[in-house]
Amino acid sequence: MxxxxxxxxxxxxxxxxxxxxxTFRAREDPARxxxxxxxxxxxxxxxxxxxxxxxxxxxxxxxxxxRMRGRNxxxxxxxxxxxxxxxxxxxxxxxxxxxxxxxxxxYMREQLQRLGFxxxxxxxxxxxxxxxxxxxxxxxxxxxxKGIAFRRTAPVNWCPKDMTVLANEQVVDGCCxxxxxxxxxxxxxxxxxxxxxxxxxLLDALDEMEGWPEKVRTMQRNWIGRSEGVEIxxxxxxxxxxxxxxxxxxxxxxxxxxxxxxxxxxxxxARAAQDRPHLAEFIESCRQAETSExxxxxxxxxxxxxxxFVLHPLSGRRxxxxxxxxxxxxxxxxxxxxxxxxxxxxxxxxxxxxxxVEAVVVPEGFAGDPASRVAEAADEEKGVxxxxxxxxxxxxxxxxxxxxAKLGRLERGEKRVAFRLRDWGVSxxxxxxxxxxxxxxxxxxxxxxxxxxxxxxxxxxxxLDGAVSPLTRLEExxxxxxxxxxxxxxxxxxxxxxxxxxxxYFARFTSPDCDTAMxxxxxxxxLPVDQYIxxxxxxxxxxxxxRFFHRLMRDEGLVSTxxxxxxxLTQGMVLKDGVKMSKSKGNTVDPEDLxxxxxxxxxxxxIVFASSPDQSLDWSxxxxxxxxxxxxxxxxxxxxxxxxVRRAADSDPGDPAVRRELHALLRQAxxxxxxxxxxxxxxxxxxxxxxxxxxAGTQTPGRDATLREGLRMLLALLAPITPHIAQALWRDLGxxxxxxxxxxxxxxxxxxxxxxxxxVVQVNGRLRxxxxxxxxxxxxxxxxxALASEAVARHLQGKTLRKLVVVPxxxxxxxxx
RNA sequence: GCCGAGGUGGCGAAACUGGUAGACGCGCCGGACUCAAAAUCCGGUGGUGGCGACACCGUGUCGGUUCGACUCCGACCCUCGGUACCA
Numbered sequence: 002m003x004x005x006x007x008x009x010x011x012x013x014x015x016x017x018x019x020x021x022x023x024t025f026r027a028r029e030d031p032a033r034x035x036x037x038x039x040x041x042x043x044x045x046x047x048x049x050x051x052x053x054x055x056x057x058x059x060x061x062x063x064x065x066x067x068r069m070r071g072r073n074x075x076x077x078x079x080x081x082x083x084x085x086x087x088x089x090x091x092x093x094x095x096x097x098x099x100x101x102x103x104x105x106x107x108y109m110r111e112q113l114q115r116l117g118f119x120x121x122x123x124x125x126x127x128x129x130x131x132x133x134x135x136x137x138x139x140x141x142x143x144x145x146x147k148g149i150a151f152r153r154t155a156p157v158n159w160c161p162k163d164m165t166v167l168a169n170e171q172v173v174d175g176c177c178x179x180x181x182x183x184x185x186x187x188x189x190x191x192x193x194x195x196x197x198x199x200x201x202x203l204l205d206a207l208d209e210m211e212g213w214p215e216k217v218r219t220m221q222r223n224w225i226g227r228s229e230g231v232e233i234x235x236x237x238x239x240x241x242x243x244x245x246x247x248x249x250x251x252x253x254x255x256x257x258x259x260x261x262x263x264x265x266x267x268x269x270x271a272r273a274a275q276d277r278p279h280l281a282e283f284i285e286s287c288r289q290a291e292t293s294e295x296x297x298x299x300x301x302x303x304x305x306x307x308x309x310f311v312l313h314p315l316s317g318r319r320x321x322x323x324x325x326x327x328x329x330x331x332x333x334x335x336x337x338x339x340x341x342x343x344x345x346x347x348x349x350x351x352x353x354x355x356x357x358v359e360a361v362v363v364p365e366g367f368a369g370d371p372a373s374r375v376a377e378a379a380d381e382e383k384g385v386x387x388x389x390x391x392x393x394x395x396x397x398x399x400x401x402x403x404x405x406a407k408l409g410r411l412e413r414g415e416k417r418v419a420f421r422l423r424d425w426g427v428s429x430x431x432x433x434x435x436x437x438x439x440x441x442x443x444x445x446x447x448x449x450x451x452x453x454x455x456x457x458x459x460x461x462x463x464x465l466d467g468a469v470s471p472l473t474r475l476e477e478x479x480x481x482x483x484x485x486x487x488x489x490x491x492x493x494x495x496x497x498x499x500x501x502x503x504x505x506y507f508a509r510f511t512s513p514d515c516d517t518a519m520x521x522x523x524x525x526x527x528l529p530v531d532q533y534i535x536x537x538x539x540x541x542x543x544x545x546x547x548r549f550f551h552r553l554m555r556d557e558g559l560v561s562t563x564x565x566x567x568x569x570l571t572q573g574m575v576l577k578d579g580v581k582m583s584k585s586k587g588n589t590v591d592p593e594d595l596x597x598x599x600x601x602x603x604x605x606x607x608i609v610f611a612s613s614p615d616q617s618l619d620w621s622x623x624x625x626x627x628x629x630x631x632x633x634x635x636x637x638x639x640x641x642x643x644x645x646v647r648r649a650a651d652s653d654p655g656d657p658a659v660r661r662e663l664h665a666l667l668r669q670a671x672x673x674x675x676x677x678x679x680x681x682x683x684x685x686x687x688x689x690x691x692x693x694x695x696x697a698g699t700q701t702p703g704r705d706a707t708l709r710e711g712l713r714m715l716l717a718l719l720a721p722i723t724p725h726i727a728q729a730l731w732r733d734l735g736x737x738x739x740x741x742x743x744x745x746x747x748x749x750x751x752x753x754x755x756x757x758x759x760x761v762v763q764v765n766g767r768l769r770x771x772x773x774x775x776x777x778x779x780x781x782x783x784x785x786x787a788l789a790s791e792a793v794a795r796h797l798q799g800k801t802l803r804k805l806v807v808v809p810x811x812x813x814x815x816x817x818x
Numbered sequence: 819g820c821c822g823a824g825g826u827g828g829c830g831a832a833a834c835u836g837g838u839a840g841a842c843g844c845g846c847c848g849g850a851c852u853c854a855a856a857a858u859c860c861g862g863u864g865g866u867g868g869c870g871a872c873a874c875c876g877u878g879u880c881g882g883u884u885c886g887a888c889u890c891c892g893a894c895c896c897u898c899g900g901u902a903c904c905a
Contacts, residue, residue, distance in 0.1 A: 044905055085904065168903040216822055220900075223821050294901050298819040346819095422902090429903065498903070530899075538823075538899060545902095571825095574898080581898080610843070611830055617898080618831055631843085634858095665869040670836075681832070681894050684842040691842095761838045768838055806885055811837055816885045 002643060002733045006636035008600025008725070015725040016117055024741060025119040027075040029526045036072035037527045039566075040062040041535030041543075042079045045105035045127075046086055049112045051575040051608075051620065052536065058570055058605045059614045059679070061118045062495025065721035066674050068119070069743040075527055075791045077119040078113065080106050082129035083434045084499045084510050085168060091433075091465045098433040099461040112593060116601045117725055119741075124513045128435075128502035133509065136519035137501055142449035143557055149195045152447070154291045155426050156266075159187040166430040169293045179467070185288050188330070191428035192495070194435060196549045198421040200225055202563075203548055213616070214420030217540045224541050226421025231405045233414040235261060235311035238270070238319055240241045244324070245269065246334040248419050251470045252408075253400035254340040256389035257361035259351065261311055262304060262325035264335040268578035270324045274305035280305055280324065287326045302327050302350055302395040314413035315404075316390075325350065331423065335390045340670055341379060348379035353473055361388050362713055365396075385473060392734060425546065432463065432470040442483035442490040457492070470494060503543055503549035507533070507565055520559045528711045533566040534614075537557065540571060557703035570677055573617035584621065591622055603629040609722050610683035632726055635690055635719075639712060639730045642697060646709045647735045653706035657752070659696045660703075663689065663711050664752040670718050671748065683722060686745040689715045701808070709734075714746045762787045762810040764796040772813075780807050787813040 003010075019025060031036075040060035045054050059080075064076040080102075087098035091816040094101075106127060113120070126133050144150040158167040166189075171178045188490055191359040195202075204225045207218045231252035234244035237663040245261060263270050264288035276283040290300065304325040311320050327346070328337055341351035341358040351358050360371035364384045369373075371387050374380045383397040392400050399798075408414030428437065435456040438450035450457055463471040472478055483490035505519075511527040513518045544566075551565040576582055577588040595604050607628040612618040639646075670685040693711045696704060713736055720727035729739040731740045755776055760783065762770040770792040774783055784805055787793060797817060804816035 041905095078867090081905070157857075166903075169901095218820050225900085226821095292903085296819075298901085369841090431903085489826095499905075500902095503905085507819095536899090536905090537823080538905080541900060542902065543905080579897090613831085616831090617824080620898055621844070626832060627843050630858095637858095669834090675827045677833090678832095680830095681842080684832075722885055759838095763838085763886075766837090766884095771838080792868060804885060808837055812886095814837080 002640050003206065003270055004637070004640055006633045006726070008602060008632075011674060011729045012115075012601055012725040014452045014551055015728045016114070018739070019117075019119070019729070019741075024075075024739070025076065025121050026123060027073070027077075029523055030073050030493075031526065032351070033073035034069040034071070035075065035527060036064070036532070037075045037511075037530045038067065038463070038532045039077065039530045039534070041533070042081050042503070043109065043538065044081045044086065044159065045109055047105045048110070048657040049109055049592050051590055052590060054116065054535065055575055055608050055618060056572055056603065057113065057532060057609045059570065059604075060532075061167075061724075062609060062679055063315040063534070063570075063677070064119055064533055064743065065724060068741060069717065069720065071743065071745075074119075075124075076736075077507060077513075077728060078118070078119055078254055079510065079532060080109075080123070080127040080129075081499065081503050081506070082106065082127040083496075083502060085170075085433075087433045088431060088465060092467050094265075097461060097463065098465075099129065102433075114603070115596055118214065119724070124510050125511060126513050127469065128499075129433075129459075129507065131456040131458050133506075134435040134502065136509070137435055137458060137497070137505065138306055138450065138455050138506060139452060140505075141554065142438055142452070142558065145447075145449045148654065149198065149553065151193055151195065151426075152190055153193060154188040155191045155193070156186045156329070157191075157430070158292055159185045161185055163468055169291070170280065172291050172293075172671035175291055175296070177291075178361055182378070183289055184291060184293055186290050187431075191426050191437075193248055193424040193426050193428075194549075194553075195427045196546075197420055197422055198554055199549055200227070200422050201418075203422075203545065205564060206548075207273065210564065214569065214571060217537075217544065217571060217658065219568060219762070221545055224545065228419050228421070229421060230417060231408065231414055232400065233314055233408060234319070235314055236413070239311055239797075241320065245336050246411070247336050247338045248333050248417065249338055250419075251340065251343060251385070251401075252404040253386055253392075253395070253397050253493045254343045254361050255315065255338070255404050256386075256392065257340045257342045257359045258313065258320060258338045258449065259341060259357045259359055260339045262320045262323045262328050262337050262350075263307075264328040264330045265324055265326060267324070267328075267329045267335045269309060269322060269336075270307060273309050273322070273324075277308060280307060284324060285436055287324070287710060292759045297327060297329065302346065303354070304350060304354060307352075313410065314408060316567055321356075323354075323356075333419070342375040343379055345379040345381060348375070350815050359388065361386060362366075363387050367417055373375070386675065418549070423526070424426050425498075425549070428495040428497055429472060431464060433459075433473055434499060435459070435502060436472070437493045437497055439493040440481055440483060440490045440492065442486060442488060444488055445485040446485050446489075448484050452482070459496070470496075473494075500543060501550075502545045504547045505554065507547070508551070508554065508560060518559075519554070524560055526559055529562045529564055530566045531772055532568045532570065533571060534570045535668075537571040537573065537615075544569070565805045570614060572614050573612065575618050579619060579622045590622075593767075595625065599625060599629045600632075601723070602726050603632055606632065606683060606723050609679045611680065612679045613680045614678075631687055631690070634694075635715075635725065636645070636730070637698070638690065638694060639716075639734060642708055642712065643733060645705050648711055649705040649709040651706075651709070653709075654703050655710060656696065656699075656701045656703035657664055659692065659701075659707045659711070660752040661755070663714060664749050666692070667714055667746055668748045668753070669719070674721075679722065682718065685806075686715060686719050686722075689718070717746050718726060718742070758810060760787075760810075762790055762793055763812060763814040764793060766814060769793055769796055783813060785808055 040056050064074050068074045082102050087102050089103050091098050092292035160167050162180050162182040172184050176183050228250050232248050237243045265284045304323045307322045309322040325635050341347040342360045352657050359376045362384045363371050377378050386392045386395045386400045404415045419495050436459055438457045440448045479492050481492050507530050511524040515521045540668040554560045582589050607625045666685045670682045673681045715726045716731050757773050760772050770790040772786045774786050800817040802817050806814040
């Protein structure tokens with residue numbers, strides 16, 4: 002055995018052995034308990050960054066730990082290969098997205114392999130492969146027939162100069178990122194999936210998902226945003242047969258409504274604008290806006306009177322109809338009722354445009370002038386209804402019930418549940434994505450592409466120009482035959498949102514080579530994913546879409562569970578000097594350089610050691626040095642003790658003092674592995690090496706057997722984190738070929754027993770002394786020992802003992818005054 | 819704007835169910851080895867005061883609950899993630 006630690010040799014050898022033995026090839030085996038561990042697959046951007054390395058290291062540690070504990074582990078890897086960056090690269094460097102993506106994948110695969118992750122590479126997939134997206138297209142055509150997929154208009158960011166649709170990311174300060182032209186909002190027809198049909202189910206299931214962090218469940222609950230309220234119809238004054246529909250959770254304030262507001266795109270606004278140039282101009286100016294919620298909510302609230310009126314559904318009072326830039330067609334009905342007395346946004350809008358503010362709710366027992374309550378700001382608190390005729394005196398709940406009942410009798414409204422969640426827009430006016438499998442026929446309308454014509458392949462030899470997708474100009478792609486009538490027809494040229502591909506890849510990994518169906522019987526063995534690991538930035542969109550998509554597959558009979566991911570770990574970001582590591586900030590650290598210098602095990606160890614997985618991790622070059630130093634020290638120690646360890650027998654008695662500490666460390670590390678706090682596992686391993694090095698310097702009778710036991714324990718503990726060095730030393734010390742299949746070390750409870758305990762003695766909660774007591778000491782004996790302490794006596798002088806708290810095994814607190 | 823997190827020594831962090839704040843590592847200081855340096859090894863290291871035993875202060879800020887609070891409650895400040903076409 003080489004005296005020096007040479008990671009490049011150690012790691013190449015271990016990786017070759019795993020490859021030759023197909024160690025990580027996963028095989029379905031109903032007799033064994035499975036463990037499907039999945040890290041979010043990467044977008045093939047070119048090179049791995051530290052965030053990837055961290056994500057995949059955490060996943061690998063969990064996979065290897067579970068395997069050592071006896072589970073049948075599946076850990077696959079693939080590529081989220083469609084997306085915008087490939088188109089940007091194509092524009093910048095003139096490389097077609099397909100070849101750019103494939104080159105990136107080849108490079109990044111090698112980087113992952115160099116890190117020694119225990120992946121079953123035979124299951125690798127890339128979402129840009131027709132063999133993959135074929136089944137996504139297939140499922141979409143089922144959804145189309147079921148009415149889950151539907152078409153309607155929705156707003157997009159439009160750059161009028163480049164004549165192209167922009168992603169929110171491509172809009173900077175309201176302008177196009179390339180040409181700085183102010184962005185417009187445009188309504189265009191798009192495909193949607195009816196996720197709102199599943200809103201209640203997606204919400205309810207969160208309560209049972211105990212393997213998910215509470216923060217993610219809370220975020221999803223808020224995102225779905227279920228609210229109970231009333232839908233109210235305001236008849237239009239000039240055309241009482243028509244009504245403006247609004248939804249409100251505060252129907253108790255209905256009598257305080259003083260105006261209504263509609264979206265600039267609302268039909269009523271357009272109607273009013275026909276003979277009002279000023280209004281038409283205002284509506285036009287509202288198009289000069291981004292589509293993002295953040296931009297919408299922080300933009301200045303502007304509005305204009307349409308001159309039209311609606312009738313209050315209960316009082317018959319005429320209420321003016323305003324157009325407001327903060328009301329969007331896509332949300333709810335595109336109209337809201339305004340109660341400025343009890344809604345702050347309405348209050349500010351009313352104040353700005355001199356609209357009336359009326360108070361219709363006051364706190365219980367309030368005797369003053371209600372108007373005084375809303376003079377300086379809206380009063381959003383719930384209370385007792387006033388100034389509302391027959392509803393006066395009712396509390397919130399009763400008032401809502403009474404208002405809803407009356408609206409119901411008049412057929413002008415009813416109770417309804419509303420969700421904040423909106424249907425999922427899956428159309429993208431982009432090239433590098435999965436073609437939407439739809440054909441438009443002038444005679445037969447919208448036709449799904451028949452199964453036998455799937456996949457609709459994305460043409461790959463195309464030139465991009467930064468404006469419209471090249472698909473729209475590719476005659477041989479666009480021109481086709483109607484599957485129904487055989488006549489000339491056109492293909493859809495939009496592609497799917499890339500969240501579509503990432504919504505089911507976890508399932509496809511179970512049946513990656515199946516070419517007769519989306520999934521086969523192997524899915525039933527492996528699903529659901531037992532442990533999913535990825536960034537917190539995916540807490541809402543990706544994870545909600547995947548949960549939804551899983552249900553779509555369930556309802557198609559493809560999977561049998563409701564939820565795709567049993568347990569979720571959201572890892573923190575990688576920072577450098579306290580700020581996010583990113584290319585734009587120029588503070589990146591290239592994993593490849595580090596691996597070349599220190600080896601994969603050092604990088605893995607540092608990543609695991611520097612922070613707990615769910616916290617952010619601050620990169621430190623000297624911290625990496627520390628990890629490397631530890632591995633070198635471990636290597637030197639194991640080699641130096643090799644002969645001793647190989648000579649000792651497992652049955653020899655050990656050194657009780659060292660064994661007690663050893664097993665206490667093991668117990669803690671075991672606990673930390675189970676609660677996914679790997680940084681303290683690494684710390685326990687370091688303590689263990691320190692302990693064994695100290696023990697090696699002594700001459701106690703059980704020394705050699707304890708070194709043997711301790712080194713085996715230490716290598717097992719480290720094997721999930723630094724698998725290469727662990728395997729090399731495992732072999733050298735004669736423990737076997739590899740630790741990947743365990744056995745996992747077991748805590749020896751008898752080794753932990755103590756006859757003396759140290760207790761802390763506090764006076765008024767402040768540490769004053771420590772005392773030794775026999776392990777079985779009763780309360781009386783403990784009190785006596787505490788009172789016998791000199792330090793305690795000093796602090797008791799001239800004071801009266803009021804109370805004596807004894808926490809068994811921990812401390813004594815004397816309360817004095 | 820709204821929703822969700824985070825804030826502990828010079829630095830990364832730990833502290834299990836409210837019970838010894840700062841484990842482990844980095845850095846720094848001192849020492850050993852060396853002609854010298856690197857590497858390695860040994861010791862020290864939250865702040866203030868004191869020769870010292872020791873005392874006081876200390877977990878973003880302000881307040882509260884408790885025998886006892888990094889941990890629980892209330893208000894606030896700052897940083898980060900998401901905000902539906904970045905992935």
